[in-house]
Amino acid sequence: MGKKSKKGQSRGGNSQKKTGQKAGSGGNKKKSTAAAAAKAAKAAVAKNTPPPSPEKAPVVPEAVKEEAQNGAVAEPVPAVEPAEDSKPTADDSGLSEGVEASLVLFTESQQTLIKNLCSPPSNQAHLFDHWRKPSGVVSPSSEATNNVKRKFVAQLESMDASYPDGGLVGYISNAKTLLANSKSGVNPLEGWKPSVPTGQMFDKIDEEFEKVEKVGLNEVTSCGFVLVAGGLGERLGYGDIKIGLPTEMATETSYIQFYIETILAYQSKGDKKLPLCIMTSGDTNDRTVKLLKENNYFGMDEDQITIVQQGSGVPALEDNDAHIALDPHDRYKILSKPHGHGDIHALLYSKGVAKKWLGDGIKWMIFFQDTNGLAFHTLPLALGVSVKFDLAMNSIAVPRKAKQAIGGITRLENEKGEQRTINVEYNQLDPLLRSSGFPNGDVNDEKTGFSPFPGNINQLLFKLEPYSAALEKTKGIMPEFVNPKYKDAEKTVFKKPTRLECMMQDFPTVLEGEEAKKVGFTSIASDLCFSPVKNATKDGVALQKNGTHPGVAASGEADQYAAVRKIMQSIGCDITDAKPATYSGITIVPGPEIVLKPSFVSCPADYKVKFPNPSSIKISARSSLVINGSGVVIESLDLDGALVIDCEEGASGVISDLVVKNDGWKKVRDGSRDNEIIRMRGYHLD
Structure with a gap:
């Protein structure tokens, strides 16, 4: 147990030396697309349907792209397998021929889930509209497509398992009711x-x-x-x-x-x-x-x-009929x-x-x-x-x-x-x-x-x-x-x-x-x-200007010190608050910085026990105090600087008539550090 000056020692020095924590790190296509569009247009004449636009190439799932890039195929990989027909047809169950033909890829429970989603009242067959009937030709391209289908259904299965009220079918049913109420303006507080x-x-x-x-x-x-x-x-x-x-x-x-x-x-x-x-x-x-x-x-x-x-989220819904939304960047992925x-x-x-x-x-x-x-x-x-x-x-x-x-x-x-x-x-x-x-x-x-x-x-x-x-x-x-x-x-x-x-x-x-x-x-x-x-610091600055608590790292830290000061002041300790200061646009009362570890005090009732003579406790505005240990009692203290008291577990001691005056610790404005802990506060301790 003893007193330590923080100037030039571990905490301030470590803050300066820390490294930042950073998160990890054309012509042939147009020709083939145009040719495909021309072919589709020719077929469309007989069917009296509009041809697809040649400017819009099909979205290729990332997994398919990766397998193609790894050398599985030499030519561009289509987003879907070649189909016998250009448009899938569905039976009474809501399953298209493409889905029916793909069921063999899945477990029995997955097949049941697909059928339940496609059939009434869920009516989610649109999730599988791009699943064409396989040509029957085994190729790297077809296997890559099968793999993304498996991944897609696995995501549905995970969402189904994590929703406690009836799985995805229950989710869709609940959503239809709530969306209908929202559209009609039902007030959930009506009658209360x-x-x-x-x-x-x-x-x-x-x-x-x-x-x-x-x-x-x-x-x-x-x-x-x-x-x-x-x-x-x-x-x-x-x-x-x-x-x-x-x-x-x-x-x-x-x-x-x-x-x-x-x-x-x-x-x-x-x-x-x-x-x-x-x-x-x-x-x-x-x-x-x-x-x-x-x-x-x-x-x-x-x-x-x-x-x-917690589960990976719930499906996003794109309309009042609770149709599940696909990821706009990958149609083999549910938007969650x-x-x-x-x-x-x-x-x-x-x-x-x-x-x-x-x-x-x-x-x-x-x-x-x-x-x-x-x-x-x-x-x-x-x-x-x-x-x-x-x-x-x-x-x-x-x-x-x-x-x-x-x-x-x-x-x-x-x-x-x-x-x-x-x-x-x-x-x-x-x-x-x-x-x-x-x-x-x-x-x-x-x-x-x-x-x-x-x-x-x-x-x-x-x-x-x-x-x-x-x-x-x-x-x-x-x-x-x-x-x-x-x-x-x-x-x-x-x-x-x-x-x-x-x-x-x-x-x-x-x-x-x-x-x-x-x-x-x-x-x-x-x-x-x-x-x-x-909140991020820049957002906190805007909130504080509008009179709202900023909710940033600097304010959270300052409020912790302030809460301890308030409790100590409430029992009669003489503590002078520092003047407000601004760091990276956030204005706080920076001190004194008082950290009383939970082993020392865990609630306001403990303060009177640990400071039995509160009128004999005096702490200046520029001071910093850290106390750790269940066995220590502070009878009298006059602090103008920095003091760390660390009482080992099992040890005990009473501090009386202690006067400490030293250079103390200083908050140094610092907005340019690579260390994100410092950058988000706008200062480091020295």
Whole structure:
């Protein structure tokens, strides 16, 4: 245990030396095309059909091109096999001769899927319109085409298996219903009357906050954790998975490390292992596993972590008849889009996660997202609220100004007396209120200055027993919605393909009876619980200019320091905030940089224990403080510079009358680095 100056030492130096993380890395055709067009035109005279345009060559699948380029054939490879007829014909089942002749390529289950898709009521035969009847001549070209057909059907099969509500046939059926409702303007909130939901608002850390938090601390040792982490950092200018991003530059602790260290800190307060489930995607799964293994699971036992992988998406839909869209660049590929994070519930059911955790003595389940460094400051508080109001589901929320562009947690009740407390989008909330006994719509409460309908941040706390019971009844299938963008006033043409989506916060819609009434919220100031990193710096600059939180790496880091300062100040520590500064167009309060590792403090209640004489703690605006270790207590400290206190596991110590004054660490503006971690912030530490 001791003090270290960071100037010229490892952290600042490493930031400067790191290398950037970068992601990997005519005439004959016209003649043959024209000849083919002329031949088709000649045939078209007899059939009285228009000939194809000679300017448009057929799209050749990439797999076919590759096999041709590898020397399999010498001449240009056609996109499809030679056909006996220029136009496929279909029987009553919807199968063309080309498809019928190709069925031999597939397994029995794949054949059934093809037939079900082509026949009514699915009517997806257009997916196979380009499948011509084979000529019967075996060639490298025909085998290449067979291979892309197999790959195409394998994609359909994967999508069919990953959609929990009846596979692709069910997806198409659901889509037709929702698209018809969208076209006719059906309001899903029709017949539901809004009211203020059950819950509690906290605007500061006071006696009531501490009282409720104390109740929750008794529950945190029976909590399971679900990380919805499906994303890459490309949108942020980062070439890897977002959970690998550093939360801050003082220690360069990644988000996944920070989350696991916090869970382990909660675990140390009890006598059982606390499990973690991570939802990944096809893009992130292997990288997530690799990151965990390379870092020995950041101190967790391997068997504490369960990884569930979301499917590869759902088919995009090109019209109101729910015709599945092909990739515009490859007609042997379905155009897919994400189905939404609501899939997490179906995955927790199908993989048996919730049921197993319940059997292991876990009582609660908290859902959190991948890049919110403030996620766990208020978990014990939310648990206390859940106990106080006997909530089956508790949405951790933030104060919301009336008409602010964030969904509001709202209780709804219909004429049958059925209740549900859900997130209502801000553009729906005000008109809903005006039509249901709130003549002024969404307005701020005179006492609090905020809307009585708190803002949703998608951090959800479930009581595991009713949650697991609901999964058993519903298989975790969430209600879906569709949001097509229409090109015409009649709503007959889409601007671009759409898809069905589902959201994890809609879980209350599947609760029944008394459990449906046990849904509420815990509202805390966002500077203590919510600062996501989700935007590129240039986008954050534009948002900040319009008065919206930028949601970038620099603001996420600054908000972590600020949350710790706020908690310390609330108990009486003397901490001077730095003056605002701007880096790469983003204005933040840069310090003091205070990192209190979860082993030292994991929630506000721990601060009074670790700083028993808060009035004897003084930290200047230019300072940096890092403390790690469960056995250390700080009785008095006067810091003007940089200090790192690292207490080894099992060791303990009390720090009293410590005065530190040194050059400290400096944020150096840096917008030209190859290191993307530095570039996305606009500074490095020196």
